[in-house]
Amino acid sequence: MAGKYIALPKGVSEQTFDAAIKAFRGVLGETSVLTSAEQLAPYIKTMMPVPDSEHAPSAVLMATTVEQIQKILGICNQYKVPVWTISTGKNLGYGSAAPAERGQIVLDLKRMNRILEVDKDLAYALVEPGVTYKQLYDHIAEHKLGLWLSMPAPSAIAGPVGNTLDRGVGYTPYGEHFMYACGMEVVLANGEVLRTGMGSMPNSNTWQVFKWGYGPYLDGIFTQSNYGIVTKFGFWLMPAPPAFKPFVIQYQHEEDIVEIVEIIRPLRINGVIPNAVVIAHALYEAPVKARRSDYVTGPGSITDEAVRKITKDHKLGIWNVYAALYGTQEQIDVNWKIVTQAFGKSGKAKILTEKEAADDPAFAYRAALMRGDMTLKEFSLYNWRGGGGSMWFAPVSQARGSETLKQMSLTKQILGKYGLDYSGEFIVGMRDMHHVVDVLYDKTNPDQVKAAYQCFDELVTTFSAQGYGIYRVNTAFMDKVADTYGPVQRNVNKILKKALDPNGILAPGKSGIRL
Template identity: 40%
Template sequence: MSTKPAISATPLLSQRHNGIPARLFDKAQEAKSAISAIATKSQSNRTAIALPQGVGESTFHRAIDALRGHLGKDHVELVTKLNDGWYMENPNTHDAMHVAEEDALVASAIVYPSTTEEVQKIVHWANKYRIPISPISIGRNYGYGGAAPRVRGAVVIDLGRRMNRVLDINPDDCTCLVEPGVTYFALYEEIQDRGFKHLWADVPDIGGGSVLGNALDRGVGYTPYGDHWMMHSGMEVVLPTGEVIRTGMGALPGNNSWQLFPYGFGPTPDGLFSQSNLGIVTKMGFGLMPNPGGYESYLYTFPKDEDLSQLIEIIRPLRIAMILENVAQLRHVSMQIGLEGKPRSTYYAGKGRVPDSIIHEAAKKLSSGDCSWLYYGMAYGPREIRKYKLEIIHKEFMKIPGARRIDPTTLPTTDYFWVRDRIASGVPDIEELRWVNWHPNGGHAAFSPVSPVRGHDATALWDIARTRCEEFDLDLFPTFVVGLREMHLIVEIVFNRDEPVMRNNVRACLRAMIDDAAKLGYGEYRTHLAFMDQIAGTYNWNDGALMKFNEKIKDCLDPNGIMAPGKSGVWPARYRGRGWEMSAKDEAPEGLGVGPSPDSTKL
């Protein structure tokens, strides 16, 4: 009788730039064990190197030898095997939560620069040999493609391994400057180690991602500083030609306001490098939140799915007025069940979406009890200020029949409520992905439309998600994330990535939801690599004027088309019109070759 090998220790932050803080080691081991206990997928035995189209094998290996000469042989690796790992030991070779075939979006090699100057060398090298490159910070963009390149065979530039310094923390101005490999775990620990107890770093649901990378992909956290892109100031960028620029005040030599004023003088180019393929950001500054002098988490539950519209109408004016101060989390009870970390089979063995009756029966055993929606929030400031705001919130939420406020003193210290409490006070945690254990070999992909904070918009999107997931036999874990004046619906779909039929259903479901939402005027703010072309195509006002603008900039800044081709649906001239776009009609990730560069010469 075979037994699974013992679970190896998760690397600590003191051992590896993307490791786990010692305070969270036991949690990490528990999460890793839970994933391993139900895993059935074997690791890939693949040994062939995925060469990029348009690059011959001999040219590729000659180019790799040249790159080793620039960086050292230990800092250039060929991709000959795929290991999915898990969140804390993520691969930088491919998408660990692949919605297509495992090696559909896979790198040919990985390189590890240590300085901006070495990044420049890599970019010059890529231009010389016409080899596509794909930069990553940490590679934990789970649910959106992870570390995978959009073009199969591209060389992944892993900026995190050797560029992971916190370059500056200014305790007076409440700012920091970081390299790509600084995770939220690392920034938090650095702030504590330096004794800056009055500073908070806003953190997302799980803390292993890159501070810089998350902001570039317009991710969010859960303090009043939750819009990470809005809180950035100052970038250093290597352009596709190898030139380096600094944005904002950093363009003035000797300036000391780089992390204070993001605009500088003249046109502000920063947005061109967000969700883009126009440069590699090697440094980025951020504002840090000063300790507000007190905080208090709260949780309300609401009994019926139909409460959604009224609840959103209550939330909107409170959020705009900053009575609801942090990025709001309105979660469906199905996700709360998923957070127990138990497999779906614990609750239901049938086919199709788990019936609502079973979800509600399971919810009765939760500390929050049976309900449909849960609102996690936090009030900040001195006690009397918190009391004033909390009384307003309570009065408004209790207008919904059956609404309940959960008394935190009744909850055990292990309850998920306290995870939200830590995250909303700037302390990164690791529990959030427990719902991925819903299926063996769990992967997840997200439908992420943006809408006004209005009841009828929330209901319309909720109806799309439920209808399509019902059609494709998929469970869904929805959360409404409310910014200051807009709302994101994040529908997480968990699937067994070792089951081709389920993967196909996930792709079909997401594609249908994207089209349904676009017909009603809703667009996604972020997506998996496989859906970037489709979503970019929905932003087609005035005969696709925005894409034409993006393509003009791409061709100007990246004439050889080497920088992350296809990222966010923007293809350089060499790839256009050659069938590289992924769609419901053609899920193949590769096109029919690439064209010549404007100044191409034989190598």
């Protein structure tokens, strides 16, 4: 315990912090500056295998306006107080709402939750950071705008700003979220307000329709970084298609991933399947229908025999390929013929449409995600083992069958070494695949906590040594992953940090970036 505060910012005395807190209260009012242990409890709990105390904030600030943020940053610069910004603050499995380093102030923007504009004709939205997907979904439904959202699996409780800035993905044809971002408002560390793209031009009416503006394209440097605080965010929405056909294709052997990917890749590149295809392993889907304890007890990872029994009991494939077709019924009919012919050649695939799989809960939640609907079913993963431990391991793979088989086998081997299960899926972009694995463990069990940390560390070390980059990671491993991308990139990031944030007040440690 650090005196009257549960933690203090690094290098800041209690007396100096007192002065900063007084100044923050002068800007926000007493009730919007949180310092008690009870108030800060929601901002401390993480799912990572490290003591939560390592990520305890010193205070939480609840801002509602750009002007307040500007004044807050002025105080942070004056007293050299670091500030970690969150929007909805969920980020489950990647660090939750807790700051990267002990003692950082959390700037919580969830009260900045205005939907500023939704244009039906041009199909775009402009929102503040605290807007959730559910809030925007309800707005679109209420006004009968005929537009679809693309959202990550946490859907309702997450928000488009936080998800896109961490380069999250969704499951509709607009699933590569940053690709469909268009125009940001950013408060820089010195308090200046930058509008990217066409937004820098006074009276512009093309801010949310043309991404590039004039000169260097800046939006990318504000993703997965700590160079500014995004306060307005524009992105494109998908017009609701006349028809939608979700389907699942099941395979029964792990080595079938080679055939699956070789079939999918040309269908994705050629646009026959327009959305991000998910290839989910049986243990990724099983928690929707079963509990681990129904099939195995005691230490060690689950056996292949138990996994096989799960697939039979619950009508799952070892691999479950979820995709959809969109457009007019005529377009869907043509593309469905192409899809079924491609997957039907070997005789290994079992193809199920909504008609055959409508009552299956795993299919239902996948279909909901592919049409931009609300669902929290993926959180069933956290009931699989129990104990509240989760870290997403997310290496990128080429869309080649041999590469995905190699990644799956290597991941499964390392997890098994530490007594953990392989709960993974591949999300197929155009030419890449996000390999997303939930490293689940019991955080109340010290042995599993130790094993989970060592396992994740070995996963990052082994995969990076083989040239597989991690595209997103939890706050406990940000420095390690940043190191895998080499000293030149780290140095460039540091140069940008010095130029844009000379006092290093904005989220030190985010993506391994600090002065």
